[in-house]
């Protein structure tokens with residue numbers, strides 16, 4: 101035995117590892133984890149290797165909650181430091197500094213600094229992940245996809261799936277009521293709507309919960325360790341160096357196959373549809389989305405026809421619309437139903453508004469849905485404030501920038517984070533923040549608040565491109581369900597709600613079961 105131990109100690113590789121680990125320890129302890137101390141920026145004492153996100157790395161809480169916990173400690177400081185693993189990240193807390201980062205000095209904070217690798221992981225070459233000029237080019241090309249006139253033309257497709265949602269609940273009612281897990285129901289609804297818009301067909305997950313889109317959708321957002329995502333967000337260089345994929349190969353192959361099939365069908369002229377796929381194909385074929393759209397301010401002659409996007413780029417955008425659109429909207433629908441079940445008086449008021457709308461000549465038309473559902477909109481905004489599906493925003497500083505109010509020079513390369521969930525539950529901006537109170541979003545109350553305290557879609561030129569689509573999807577689901585059914589808590593409804601520790605998008609852990617019955 102002694103011989104064995106001695107031979108191990110003689111082994112060269114062993115000593116190389118010991119020395120390597122010792123050097124790494126010294127680097128972490130005396131260099132990496134003293135960054136904020138050296139900068140004189142307030143921060144919480146980090147834990148070796150994990151920094152300030154030990155709990156989320158261990159899978160005890162979601163990463164959004166861990167960041168919010170850290171924000172709550174320093175929320176009265178305009179900025180503070182956090183270590184995401186060993187990466188120092190500057191947390192921007194003061195709403196006026198949030199405005200500076202997201203809007204005033206946008207050109208210096210345009211990028212998110214996230215992992216993307218066009219070669220190893222082609223679907224990451226999408227609007228959400230890409231930096232700099234590549235992002236700018238795509239954003240200006242894709243923006244017309246979400247103009248009012250384009251949304252108006254795809255509205256009937258979403259409405260159709262709203263009708264399917266009613267049928268799904270109706271069919272499952274036995275003896276006057278049924279308990280439904282609403283996060284699953286809303287995910288199936290948003291999967292159907294996004295696939296219908298982005299891929300050009302109805303994948304019918306409302307009818308068939310085991311459809312491939314539901315399976316692969318789940319694989320994108322769940323079943324992956326937080327640490328891998330954390331590396332993707334805060335150490336993208338490491339993933340690039342190790343050539344690690346962020347999007348699983350099976351998911352990649354599935355999306356590419358479905359997309360190619362749909363594009364081929366369109367090319368053969370067998371299917372014609374006014375949807376996002378059609379618009380993406382215009383970008384591939386002509387380089388711009390065109391004709392008869394009063395919202396495209398630039399004359400068509402100013403577009404460069406040679407500046408087309410490739411098919412793979414188009415696939416990556418359809419993928420991000422799916423990924424960014426289905427889990428965010430489905431979470432919002434589920435949280436809204438949850439809060440309405442717990443607050444029946446608010447639910448009745450929403451239903452009255454919807455029924456008044458249905459009695460008007462145009463019923464649930466696009467204009468009525470978008471412009472004449474004021475109280476429903478207040479309810480959705482309050483849901484987004486209390487349960488934001490994207491709990492924090494990321495940016496990276498690409499050019500040195502002064503933060504005059506704190507007398508700080510933010511250096512190029514500094515990673516920035518804004519705890520949207522922390523700010524939106526800060527009692528200084530939203531008194532009694534755990535209370536669900538849609539009145540916070542009356543016009544008068546909105547006007548009295550700093551707009552940079554409401555961040556569910558981000559703010560500024562890099563905010564969510566799908567805001568209006570997300571709102572329409574959410575409204576149609578709620579209009580469809582609440583016009584016909586009343587929902588209430590059942591024995592298994594979790595109070596308070598717990599968020600899934602596995603998902604970077606803030607979704608309920610183990611779902612939200614609610615009781616549905618026909619509304620009188």
Ligand code: HEM
Pocket residue numbers: 227228229239420421422424425426428429432489490493494555556557558559561562563564565566567569570571574
């Ligand atoms: C309730 C629904 C939604 C919520 C809460 C939401 C939230 C967000 C947030 C917080 C961001 C980051 C903003 C920032 O960094 O400042 C974002 C970006 C984005 N969202 Fe959404 N989103 C929703 C729906 C959608 C839909 C329906 C789509 C598309 C079909 C979409 C596509 C995107 C894309 C492509 C980006 C990246 C934009 C860019 O970097 O230029 N989102 N979203």
